[in-house]
Amino acid sequence: MPRYCGQLWSNDDVKHIIDDLSEKSKIYGNLIDADCDNPKIDQLLEDLDNIGGTPSYSFLLYIFCNPDATDEFRIEVLELLVKYFVRRMLTDTPPTRDLDPIFIELIDQYNNNQDNNIQTVINYLTQPSKYSSEELFDQKLAGNVYENNYMATRFILSKIEESESQNLEIYSNFWERNKSGIYIWTVEHIFPQGINIPKDWIKMIANGDKDLANDLRDKYAHTMGNLTLSGYNQRLSNLSFEIKRDRKDKKGNYIGYKNGLYLNRELAALDSWTTDHIEKRTSFLVSKAKALFEIIK
Numbered sequence: 001m002p003r004y005c006g007q008l009w010s011n012d013d014v015k016h017i018i019d020d021l022s023e024k025s026k027i028y029g030n031l032i033d034a035d036c037d038n039p040k041i042d043q044l045l046e047d048l049d050n051i052g053g054t055p056s057y058s059f060l061l062y063i064f065c066n067p068d069a070t071d072e073f074r075i076e077v078l079e080l081l082v083k084y085f086v087r088r089m090l091t092d093t094p095p096t097r098d099l100d101p102i103f104i105e106l107i108d109q110y111n112n113n114q115d116n117n118i119q120t121v122i123n124y125l126t127q128p129s130k131y132s133s134e135e136l137f138d139q140k141l142a143g144n145v146y147e148n149n150y151m152a153t154r155f156i157l158s159k160i161e162e163s164e165s166q167n168l169e170i171y172s173n174f175w176e177r178n179k180s181g182i183y184i185w186t187v188e189h190i191f192p193q194g195i196n197i198p199k200d201w202i203k204m205i206a207n208g209d210k211d212l213a214n215d216l217r218d219k220y221a222h223t224m225g226n227l228t229l230s231g232y233n234q235r236l237s238n239l240s241f242e243i244k245r246d247r248k249d250k251k252g253n254y255i256g257y258k259n260g261l262y263l264n265r266e267l268a269a270l271d272s273w274t275t276d277h278i279e280k281r282t283s284f285l286v287s288k289a290k291a292l293f294e295i296i297k
């Protein structure tokens with residue numbers, strides 16, 4: 001009989017352990033590849049990967065290995081984790097070093113709880129030491145969100161679009177990459193973020209005052225209200241607002257703010273872009289984001 005860690009194990013014991021490890025490795029691989037034969041689960045796994053939720057996979061493996069866990073419950077868990085990591089990525093709360101221990105402890109908490117349901121997971125993850133306050137989340141959303149965390153900003157904008165868009169048959173994958181592995185859809189600054197502000201923008205945003213335009217750029221350029229998604233960012237860049245709005249490709253298709261995105265609906269109808277517009281749109285998009293990623297109601 002083989003000896004392991006000072007103990008004698010039968011061949012049946014060893015076979016059982018190997019079979020168990022093999023089964024769990026397959027399940028873990030399905031989680032990583034977002035290939036669980038359930039479109040909703042697979043989409044949520046992709047979302048979780050896109051928002052940096054890898055540290056939660058230890059808990060997910062536990063849930064997906066549990067034969068009593070239904071797909072409905074797994075979907076609830078995944079929806080919660082996506083919201084949790086959006087908030088964590090934007091606020092850096094809890095810090096990265098705490099994430100692995102949190103989800104390992106969650107397995108113990110869940111395993112020892114007699115009333116296991118989604119509320120068990122919510123109660124644990126929303127403890128103050130593991131969860132950003134609503135005030136901090138609101139502050140980050142309303143501030144220089146792009147500068148704070150580009151990937152979280154991109155994710156939030158894409159989810160707002162997906163939740164409201166009537167054109168998902170056209171714009172269905174905001175995480176598609178080109179042949180070089182670069183995202184096709186990127187975050188576009190309406191009022192340009194660059195140091196050299198074009199004259200058209202200085203005139204529109206600051207009535208011709210270059211110094212004021214620079215101050216306004218620092219204050220507003222990276223806020224939610226000044227951001228949208230574009231598959232043609234390089235072809236819009238520092239162009240004037242009107243040209244960005246009406247831009248078409250060689251086939252006559254709109255690639256600017258008249259491209260049909262929900263995020264651009266207001267922009268497509270405007271003739272100018274001012275700080276008042278930015279502040280109003282920031283408030284609107286922040287309210288959308290808060291509703292989408294609310295955990296404690």
